[in-house]
Amino acid sequence: MINYVYQLVSPGIISIKYEDIFLGEEVIVKPTYMAICHADQRYYMGKRDFNKLRGKLPMALIHECVGKVAYDKTGTYFTGEKVVLIPNIPPKNPSKIIYENYAKGSGFRSSGYDGFMREFVNLPTDRVVPYKCAKDSYMAITEFVSVGVHAIDRFKKTAHDIKNSVGIWGDGSLAYVLACMIKKAFPGVNLTIVGKDAYKLSQFMFSDSTFLAEDLPEDFNIDHAFECAGGEGSYYAIDDIIKHINPQGSVMLLGVSENKVALNTRDILEKGLTFVGCSRSGREDFENAVRCMEDEVFMKRISRIIFEDGPVGSTDDIHRVFQNDLNIPFKTVFKWNL
Amino acid sequence: MIFGAIVAGGVGNRMNLSGLPKQFLPLGSSKKPIIIHTLEKFLMCDQLDYIYLGVHKDWTQYAEELVEKYKLKSEKIIIVAGGVDRNSTIFNIIDAIENRHDVSDEDIIVTHDAVRPFLTLRMISENIDAAKRSGACDTVIPAVDTIVESKSGKVVTNVPNRKYLYQGQTPQSFKIKKLKKLYLDLSDEEKSNMTDACGVFVARNELVELVMGDTFNIKITTLSDYKIAEAILGGMPE
Numbered sequence: 001m002i003n004y005v006y007q008l009v010s011p012g013i014i015s016i017k018y019e020d021i022f023l024g025e026e027v028i029v030k031p032t033y034m035a036i037c038h039a040d041q042r043y044y045m046g047k048r049d050f051n052k053l054r055g056k057l058p059m060a061l062i063h064e065c066v067g068k069v070a071y072d073k074t075g076t077y078f079t080g081e082k083v084v085l086i087p088n089i090p091p092k093n094p095s096k097i098i099y100e101n102y103a104k105g106s107g108f109r110s111s112g113y114d115g116f117m118r119e120f121v122n123l124p125t126d127r128v129v130p131y132k133c134a135k136d137s138y139m140a141i142t143e144f145v146s147v148g149v150h151a152i153d154r155f156k157k158t159a160h161d162i163k164n165s166v167g168i169w170g171d172g173s174l175a176y177v178l179a180c181m182i183k184k185a186f187p188g189v190n191l192t193i194v195g196k197d198a199y200k201l202s203q204f205m206f207s208d209s210t211f212l213a214e215d216l217p218e219d220f221n222i223d224h225a226f227e228c229a230g231g232e233g234s235y236y237a238i239d240d241i242i243k244h245i246n247p248q249g250s251v252m253l254l255g256v257s258e259n260k261v262a263l264n265t266r267d268i269l270e271k272g273l274t275f276v277g278c279s280r281s282g283r284e285d286f287e288n289a290v291r292c293m294e295d296e297v298f299m300k301r302i303s304r305i306i307f308e309d310g311p312v313g314s315t316d317d318i319h320r321v322f323q324n325d326l327n328i329p330f331k332t333v334f335k336w337n338l
Numbered sequence: 339m340i341f342g343a344i345v346a347g348g349v350g351n352r353m354n355l356s357g358l359p360k361q362f363l364p365l366g367s368s369k370k371p372i373i374i375h376t377l378e379k380f381l382m383c384d385q386l387d388y389i390y391l392g393v394h395k396d397w398t399q400y401a402e403e404l405v406e407k408y409k410l411k412s413e414k415i416i417i418v419a420g421g422v423d424r425n426s427t428i429f430n431i432i433d434a435i436e437n438r439h440d441v442s443d444e445d446i447i448v449t450h451d452a453v454r455p456f457l458t459l460r461m462i463s464e465n466i467d468a469a470k471r472s473g474a475c476d477t478v479i480p481a482v483d484t485i486v487e488s489k490s491g492k493v494v495t496n497v498p499n500r501k502y503l504y505q506g507q508t509p510q511s512f513k514i515k516k517l518k519k520l521y522l523d524l525s526d527e528e529k530s531n532m533t534d535a536c537g538v539f540v541a542r543n544e545l546v547e548l549v550m551g552d553t554f555n556i557k558i559t560t561l562s563d564y565k566i567a568e569a570i571l572g573g574m575p576e
Contacts, residue, residue: 001378002366002455002571018456018554018570020366023378023410030382030459070382070459073409079384119458120382313460338460 001028004119006318006338007058011046014315015058026122028071029083033140034117034312035064035333036325038230039256040110044322049258056112063087063109064143065116065336066136069128076125083128084142085116086286101150101280108280117318119338129286133293137308140333141177145302146281146289148177151226151252152185153285158276159224159250163189167244169213169237170228171195171204173305173330174254178226179207180301184292192222194240196233200329203304213240220244230255235262242267250274305330313337339445340466341435341514342380342389346373346401346452347420347427349394359397360558361452362404366571372558373401374408375455381410383462386448388414390434392427395419428535429521432514443515446470449535450509453558456570461509464549469511472547476536478504479551507551510536520544 005017021028040061042048048056065085069077077083091105100106109115133139166182166189168175175193182191183206191207194216201210211220213236223246229237234257241251242264251273268275281289292298307328309321312335325332346361361373370378373391380389393401401417418434420427428449435441446469448462461477468475481503487496512535520538521529532538539546558567 001382002375004458016554018572020368020370020375020571022368023381023408028382068384070384119460338458 001120003122004338005060005114006117006315007060007114008043009058011044011053012319014318016315017058021120021122023071023073025074025124027069027074027077027083027125027128029067029085029121029123029128030070031065031067031085031116031118031121031336033066033136033333034062034336035140035144035331036062036321037064037144039063040115041322041325043110059110059112060114060117061110062115062117063111064141065121066131066139066142067121070120072125074125077128077130081130082132082136082139083130084139084286084290085121085123086127086129086283087115087143088127088280088282089113090282099150100282117336126283129283129290131290131293133299135299135303137333137335138299138303138306139293141302141306141331142286142289142293143281144173144331145177145181145292146285147174147254147278148181149288149292150281150285151178151254151278152181153288154276154278155224155226155250155252156185158274160248162223162246165190165192165222167192167194167222167225167241168228169194169225169241170230170233170255171197171200172228175226175228176203176305176330177302178228178254179204180298181292183207184295184298192220194237197329203330206301213237216240216244221246222249224250224252226252226254228254230257232257232259239264242271242273245271245273247271248273250276253277254279307332309334311335311337339387339439340385341431341445341447342383342386342462343428343431343447343449344373344376344380344389344391344452345420345424345427345431345449346391346393347422347424349396359394360564362397362400363558363564365455365558365564365567367573370408371404372455373452374404374410376450376452376457377405377410377415379455379457379459380450380462381414382459385463385466386414388416388435390431391415391417391452392420392431393417423533425521425529425532425535429518432518435514441514443513444470445514446511447514447517448509448511451557454508454555455558455567456552456554456556457509458552458555461549461551461555465509465511468547468549469513472545473516474510474512474536474539474544475547475549476510477507477549477551477555479507479553479555481505504548506534506536507555507557509549510534512539516544
């Protein structure tokens with residue numbers, strides 16, 4: 001079957017690639033809703049290292065996507081079944097110890113491989129997770145939620161048992177999702193959000209306290225911390241965390257920084273801190289994320305950070321959603337009609 | 339119900355590549371026949387209850403074997419013998435539909451050239467919506483070139499305003515009963531001049547809605563079309 005793939009060929013320029021896909025042992029999914037990630041926006045705007053961009057483009061963007069099964073010769077899914085798409089491409093011989101999202105030889109769609117901006121997406125049957133929720137537009141950010149699920153899973157396995165207080169540095173979408181997850185997984189924990197934008201911080205009304213980074217009290221302390229600042233903010237966030245975290249606390253790093261970040265190793269050593277890098281997610285995290293999204297309270301909270309742009313039915317519409325997303329403080333989702 | 343109708347009644351081979359009619363020529367890295375690419379796109383549309391293939395009577399067995407070879411065989415796919423031209427193939431398909439089903443006023447047929455494998459699901463879905471709304475629709479793209487009319491074939495008799503002109507593609511979709519009623523109302527002369535099923539509606543002042551096609555929804559009828567189609571898919575035959 002001939003498939004249309006909407007590729008970014010250079011920053012701000014979309015071109016269609018026509019590819020011949022096989023209806024073999026893979027499931028064919030018709031994408032229905034998509035969400036834009038910062039990583040997609042960085043590619044679209046050309047805000048990546050020139051050589052990295054040159055190595056990865058042309059490439060279809062978007063790795064947050066839900067769709068309907070259009071065809072499945074294997075019989076694993078029924079036609080019309082609603083599924084979340086998993087962008088992670090695990091290695092051929094997966095390890096039982098190393099997570100699929102960190103394993104050597106793994107890949108990721110919309111980072112070196114075509115993402116989901118296609119007419120149809122063909123995937124191995126284990127790369128989709130069924131869901132029943134009626135709100136497809138909200139479900140579009142399930143991949144994003146699964147990243148939070150993964151971080152919480154690693155936090156549970158890493159952090160010591162004293163979990164009276166947790167701090168999140170960052171006030172963006174990832175920080176918001178993690179805050180929702182922490183409140184769900186650890187209802188008794190005292191949760192503080194440290195950010196830079198008063199408006200964004202005001203959205204975290206279910207947390208116990210919020211602070212602008214510059215107003216953080218000297219005696220403020222937490223047992224564990226999540227760093228979701230990323231970019232230029234990573235250094236300041238990590239430095240703050242090292243200063244305010246209690247001994248033997250765990251620091252979960254989730255923010256992506258283009259540049260290397262200096263660390264105050266003296267205090268890390270003195271406090272015996274544990275740093276855990278968390279990125280992306282695997283199938284199990286997706287399954288747990290779908291379960292999370294079925295929780296009404298969680299879904300209502302998540303819905304506050306979702307902005308639904310108009311449907312995409314042309315390449316001009318693709319440009320529109322990426323341009324509009326620049327003015328959206330949290331997550332942009334859109335219906336995919338191509 | 340909604341029926342797909344893939345029209346492949348011809349046996350013409352203007353390409354001199356093989357003895358195969360053009361709809362059976364291999365295309366793309368999979369080397370699947372063009373008609374299989376088209377059929378697979380129709381199979382992606384869950385709004386279609388059945389997909390009919392209208393194939394020249396000498397090639398129906400071949401088409402059956404192809405469908406089996408590519409593991410697409412199902413109760414949803416029905417192969418019938420085509421007629422002498424496009425419209426008669428469509429009406430052979432309609433006859434076959436009526437033999438199997440009680441056709442209602444709301445039932446729709448989505449007709450499509452087998453040799454247009456670059457169609458999209460969007461076009462099929464928008465055809466269905468438009469046919470439900472208006473009774474008939476035609477897939478088109480705005481004319482890019484200036485079209486001139488010449489009745490003698492020697493001198494220009496008219497230069498229509500390009501902004502009102504479109505190039506017709508397929509799918510074309512219709513309410514089955516209405517299409518048949520209007521067609522039967524035509525005189526033999528009108529029928530013989532009717533190369534396009536949408537023309538049946540226009541001839542009787544019935545609405546035909548436009549659905550936007552795509553420049554790449556090309557019809558593969560000549561060797562150069564075939565080479566272009568291969569090039570679009572990343573191959574370049576010698």
